[in-house]
Amino acid sequence: MLTERAAELDAADALAHVRDRFLLPEGVVYLDGNSLGALPAAVPAAVEDAVRRQWGVDLIRSWNGNGWWDAPIRVGDALGRLLGAAPGQVVVGDSTSVQLFNTLVAAARLRPGRRLLLTDPDHFPTDQYIADSVGRLLGLEVRRVPARDAAAALAAYGADVAVAAYAPVDYRTGELYDMAALTAAAHGAGALAHWDLCHAAGALPVGLDAIGADFAVGCGYKYLSGGPGAPAFAYVAQRHQADFDHPVTGWHGHAEPFAMSGAYAPAPGVARARIGTPPLLSLLALEAALTAYDGVEMADVRAKGTSLTGFFQECADALLDGLGFTAVTPRDPARRGSQVSLRHPEAYPLVAALTARGVIGDMRAPDLLRFGFNALYVTHADVLHAVRELHDIATTGAHRAPEFQQRPTVT
Numbered sequence: 448m449l450t451e452r453a454a455e456l457d458a459a460d461a462l463a464h465v466r467d468r469f470l471l472p473e474g475v476v477y478l479d480g481n482s483l484g485a486l487p488a489a490v491p492a493a494v495e496d497a498v499r500r501q502w503g504v505d506l507i508r509s510w511n512g513n514g515w516w517d518a519p520i521r522v523g524d525a526l527g528r529l530l531g532a533a534p535g536q537v538v539v540g541d542s543t544s545v546q547l548f549n550t551l552v553a554a555a556r557l558r559p560g561r562r563l564l565l566t567d568p569d570h571f572p573t574d575q576y577i578a579d580s581v582g583r584l585l586g587l588e589v590r591r592v593p594a595r596d597a598a599a600a601l602a603a604y605g606a607d608v609a610v611a612a613y614a615p616v617d618y619r620t621g622e623l624y625d626m627a628a629l630t631a632a633a634h635g636a637g638a639l640a641h642w643d644l645c646h647a648a649g650a651l652p653v654g655l656d657a658i659g660a661d662f663a664v665g666c667g668y669k670y671l672s673g674g675p676g677a678p679a680f681a682y683v684a685q686r687h688q689a690d691f692d693h694p695v696t697g698w699h700g701h702a703e704p705f706a707m708s709g710a711y712a713p714a715p716g717v718a719r720a721r722i723g724t725p726p727l728l729s730l731l732a733l734e735a736a737l738t739a740y741d742g743v744e745m746a747d748v749r750a751k752g753t754s755l756t757g758f759f760q761e762c763a764d765a766l767l768d769g770l771g772f773t774a775v776t777p778r779d780p781a782r783r784g785s786q787v788s789l790r791h792p793e794a795y796p797l798v799a800a801l802t803a804r805g806v807i808g809d810m811r812a813p814d815l816l817r818f819g820f821n822a823l824y825v826t827h828a829d830v831l832h833a834v835r836e837l838h839d840i841a842t843t844g845a846h847r848a849p850e851f852q853q854r855p856t857v858t
């Protein structure tokens with residue numbers, strides 16, 4: 448029954464041809480693209496060219512001749528298409544953590560006199576640490592309000608709020624929040640909306656311009672498959688660019704970087720969000736990775752993503768019942784990202800045993816098994832295979848073997 452259903456769903460898959468744009472290892476079902484995306488087929492040749500020809504032969508001439516100088520904004524514009532951002536609002540470089548710091552400070556500086564920075568107690572740790580640091584730096588109180596209560600909090604004491612900093616997708620549970628509603632609630636209070644799109648970029652449409660988002664950041668190595676350490680992006684809505692007062696005023700954001708002036712004068716437009724020399728090899732790898740989205744609409748990515756997550760839930764209902772698992776991800780497709788998490792007291796050994804069988808997911812302490820579904824390369828057959836293996840492990844107790852008990856430092 449489930450086998451036929453998987454085959455039917457895969458036969459109707461509008462993105463089936465896109466899977467060939469990835470180099471997937473034989474015999475592996477990869478459900479961890481929400482942590483490190485798989486390798487896009489266009490990347491190795493692009494990196495080879497960047498190293499051997501651009502660096503090796505063209506050398507310093509590459510800044511102009513091979514478009515190195517323009518890369519942060521060129522790649523930002525390519526990414527903007529996937530984020531619903533018109534050109535000239537996205538810049539790529541540095542890590543998510545750095546981009547978070549820069550845009551949070553800049554956002555707070557646009558709302559002087561307001562004393563609160565609202566963020567989620569369930570936000571990814573780096574987002575909370577940086578919010579706290581920005582709070583100390585600018586004299587703001589960081590108030591933690593869960594995403595589901597944020598709109599009500601903004602209505603209640605919003606006049607004190609400078610910035611509301613949230614993620615549309617909970618990285619643990621995969622729950623998806625209403626970005627448009629929260630953005631509107633922030634604006635209703637006169638505050639700014641700051642979004643961390645790490646678990647949304649490349650997985651679902653976020654329509655930054657359409658919802659009127661103010662600032663957004665996100666990493667390049669999760670669903671976007673830009674590779675380990677891929678640079679992150681920052682979105683600065685056009686209407687804020689003229690007043691965008693960046694805390695890390697590096698020379699690449701200067702109006703005339705090669706005038707070598709001793710005084711900072713910000714570049715016009717989103718270029719002022721640049722900092723310093725970007726990690727070009729990684730940036731060019733990300734640029735090549737994004738070609739996997741050529742001709743692909745985010746609406747189709749979203750449709751397939753909800754189909755994959757829904758099918759996973761269906762398979763889990765049928766095959767994992769009575770084995771100690773608890774579903775934690777919403778059933779309503781409108782309320783979940785491209786991820787499904789299950790709770791189980793033996794989460795780590797179960798994930799380790801699955802990995803040993805070539806089904807790669809991950810876990811988050813203490814008891815969450817996490818499965819991310821990149822619609823560009825995961826199939827419904829993969830989903831069924833993964834749940835069948837999990838069923839087999841849990842019923843036979845294969846995960847109780849000693850080699851699956853010791854958690855490594857990085858899980």
Ligand SMILES: *Cc1c(COP(=O)(O)O)cnc(C)c1O
Pocket residue numbers: 542543544545571573574614618643645646666679
């Ligand atoms: C993955 C992730 C990060 C990672 O930050 P880095 O600086 O790239 O290490 C930050 N925030 C969220 C919400 C994430 O999911």
